[in-house]
Every structure is written in structure tokens, then in C-alpha cells.
Amino acid sequence: MYPRLNKAPALVVLLLLAACSSPKVAVDGTFPVPLVNPHPIHVGWYLDDALKTYVHKEKIDRGGDWVISVGSVQQSMFDSLSQGMFKSYAFLDKPEAAAPVQLIFVPVIEQLQFSTPKQTRSKYFEVWIKYKFELRNADGTTRGEFPLTAYGKAHIQNYSMNTNSAALQEAANAACRDAMAFFALQFRTIGPVKTWLTENGLGG
Amino acid sequence: MMPNRFLRCAALFVTLLLGGCVTARVEEIREGHTAIGAADTIAVLGKRDRPSATETEFDFVDCVSKNMGPSVPVVPDRTFRDTLFPWFEPRTAPANTRDLPELISHPRFVERLNNLGVKYLVWIEGSTRRTDSAGTMSCAVSPAGGGCFGFLTWENDSEYEASIWDIKEGRTVGKVSSEAVGTSYMPAIIVPVPIIARVKSSACSSLADQLTTFLTDAS
Secondary structure, eight states: OOOOOOHHHHHHHHHHHHHHSOOEEEOOSOOOOOOSOOEEEEEEEOOOHHHHTOEEEEEETTTEEEEEEOGGGHHHHHHHHHHHHEEEEEEOSSSSOSSSOSEEEEEEEEEEEEEOHHHHTSSEEEEEEEEEEEEEETTSOEEEEEEEEEEEEEEGGGGGGGHHHHHHHHHHHHHHHHHHHHHHHHGGGSHHHHHHHHHTTOOO | OHHHHHHHHHHHHHHHHHOOEEEEEEEEEEOSOOOOOTTOEEEEEEOOOTTOSOOOOHHHHHHHHHHSOTTSOEEOHHHHHHHTTTTTSTTTSOSSGGGHHHHHTOHHHHHHHHHHTEEEEEEEEEEEEEEEEEEEEEEEEETTEEEEEEEEEEEEEEEEEEEEEETTTTEEEEEEEEEEEEEEEEEEEEEEOOBOOOHHHHHHHHHHHHHHHHHHSOO
16 A cells, blocks of 8 residues: 655645756747848758757756757748748758759858856846858859857846746747848848849849 | 624725835826827837847836727737837837838838838836835744744835837827836735735836827827
């Protein structure tokens, strides 16, 4: 005969453990389509597995293990971005054209950093994502590359009832939106893109 | 006799719970004519542009949106930002009305804005801070029972300012500011009794009422 367990204390202990555990967050959801004049070009995106499964893991001194997953939303991000920005687009299986595209983008996340309010003695979770975009011709030859650093922050007071995870997730989400905003509005001014547009009679 | 006394005690207790002292002040500066038509809406947004270190609380912005009178339909912050993405992101949001003419020069932007029916943009800036606190309280638990003893008091200060932009005219039509200060108390003799001053809530309702009057008062 097993002793009868009282469920209430066990539940309290489980809740306390859950509250104390280090955040594991994944950016999810959909992104808005940018409201810009579409460029009359056909682009291709090659998102490799490293990008699509990108997870940042970091152990903070006396702060536990933190995990931020942003890879799973990359396709959704570039899909929404392309819907608003280009005449047509395709996601490619390899970094060379299998579809009638004029220009191929190969984005890579080089680095993700984040900070907690405890570290910065502020009230914000902050996330930085450093992208590198490689630009390729339709045949797959490289045309150049450019960096893009995105930043997002979230105030802890807006998420006080939902633990640190919700604030960190929102900061990562804001960083993804920031990357999209930069790409959408600065597209024409990005060095290798500007050169390509000029060469193809689309500059100015 | 007994139930009557009990009811009075309960009413006093509820009054104490709700009745921390709050002093609120609202000011308005009008710089232009305002009117809301049947198809017009407004957008109430929290200031989040950089490099500002402060950010207006989401719940305050939400509270103001929900407390605007029925004559002033409000487009929620997130809906507005998503619909006009990427023009109102922290990196790109117009810092002042001088940035509006460039935005309005984009036909697709204007078309989307017209679909939302947004005539006025209300930017809310500010926050609620704890400015002072004092007192001590200690609690103990023993096999015979537990309880707290002591007295805590703290003061909260809410300062918010709403700038109202006529988005199509590209100019500021006025500013409404709301300030509220309140002191909360928590005496404890065995059981802590919180007497909370609803400072932020008071600032919110004052600001929303004044904004409604400002926008609907055709002067």
C-alpha cells in the first residue's frame, strides 16, 4: 500500500520550480507584410538548415541556462518581407537559381546576443541579431555581401505576470521586426544591391 | 443589528481597499482645430522610438484606448503598427510632425491609412514611478499560526503626456498631460490590509476623458 500523496504541496513545488527555471523561448507567430513600393524584380532566397534551426544557448553566471530559438521563424519573416517588397520570389533548395530569379539572397545569422535587466541594471530585455546577407547572381556566383544588425527590447513591467520568458520572447520578436524594417526601407541604399539595381537599369 | 454592523465594517474595509489618496491634475494645450467625423478613428500609440530610454507601459496605452468615449473610435496600437509596417517601428517611427509629409507622400501609405480611417495620432509618453517608500513589516509562521506586524507606505507618481497629431495635415493640434500622485498604505496587525492608491488608473481615466473632450470639442 503506497502512502497517499497530498497533491497540493507537490503542485506548489512544481510551480516554484517552473518559476525558477531558466527561460527557453522561441519566437513564433507571423510578421506583417511591409508597406513599400514593390521592386520589379524576381528574387530567390536560400535559407540553409543552420539558419532555419538557429538556436542561441548561453549560460549566464548565476543566471542559469538561456535558450532563444529564432530559426523557425526565418522563412516566415522573409516570406512576409518578399510579399511586400518584390514582384515575385521563391525559396530555393540550393543557392543557385532553379526558378526564374534575377537575384539570390543567402542570409546567415552570424551572432545573437541578449542581455537581461539584471545584467544591465535596467528594466529591459534586449536582443541583438547580427545577420550577414550574401548576394548572388542567378547562376549562383557571388556579387557581394552586407551586414544587418537588428535590435529589439522589451520592458519587464509589460510582462510582469508572465515571467521573464514572455519579455525575452518579445525582445527577440522585436529584433526580427527590426531586421525586416531595415531591409525593407534601406534596400535601395545597400551597397551591393544598389550596384545591382543600377546595372540593371533599376537604380535612381 | 449584528448584520448591519457587519455590513458597515465590510463597506469600510472595501472603501479602505480602494481608497488610497490620489491627486490628479490634467492640463491641455490646444494648437489647432479638431473634429471627429462619423468615419474617423484615432490611433493611440506608446512612444517607443530610440534613443529614448523610457517606454510607456502597454497597459497604460491600452487603458487610455479603452477609456476613450464612444464618440472616438480607437485603432489598437498593435493593429496600427502592423497595418502600417514598417513605418511605425522603433527604428522608423516619425519623431515629430516634420517627418509626416514624407510619410504622406507615399500613396500606398495614405491608402492604408484611409482604410483604417485614422485622422489623429495620439502619442503617449511617460510612466508611473515609485518615488518614495517607508516603513517595515515582518511576518512569521509557527505551528500555532502566523501573522504580520508593521506598517508600509509608498508613493507613486504618474506623469504622462499625449501629443495629438493631425496625421494628414502633418501638424500637432495639441497636447494633454495628466499627472497623478498617490500614497498607498499597508498596516498589518496579523493580517496586512492594503490601502492602495490607484495612481496609474487615475492618470489613465483623467487623460482619456480629457482627450475625448479635446478631440470632440469642435473648437
